[in-house]
Amino acid sequence: MIEVLGWISLCVGVGFTVLGCLGLVRFPDLYNRMQAATKCVTLGTCGIMLGVFLRSGFSALGVKALLCALFVLITVPVAAHALARGSLIFGVKLWKHTVKDEFTDDRGSESIIEEDK
């Protein structure tokens, strides 16, 4: 039973990770890509590490896998948030169909939405 749960968790994790990477290729601008990639890859990596834990039990491998899952769950969203804020200030353009840009509205600077050509 635990064995089967471990396999299911591994497969779900790998599926989410690959879908997140597909989003990284397909989405139109930086912020959409970052959203797809970080969410899916965080969940996918946690699934993979949980699967490793379920299949190896309370050994050195399993407990360290759980630690790694906890670390990834905390650090990847923090890094993505910092990078998104840095690129907004740096001036990376938003997608041209963007509806609302509250960050530059609050700062009162000029809009960074990409021009429609």
Place this chain on the structure above:
Amino acid sequence: MTVLIVVLSFGAFFCLYRALQGPSISDRAIAVDIMAVIFSSITALVALKYKLSYLIDLSIAIAVISFVGTLALAKYLEGRSLDD
């Protein structure tokens, strides 16, 4: 297990495309960050497949190093120095 590792490697290839192609520097940064996380999960799967429990330490180390690197680049883009 081998199939899962190969599928994850295809995901890493997608990230490599974005890292080579990406229009802005942040695209490359986030692609390399995601690629490091994927390598960390591949290392965990290899550790599980061949019963090598010391490889999971490498997995944690890859995650730590990629986090620090991405944070340093984000601070640089924001226009602050690294120590404030």
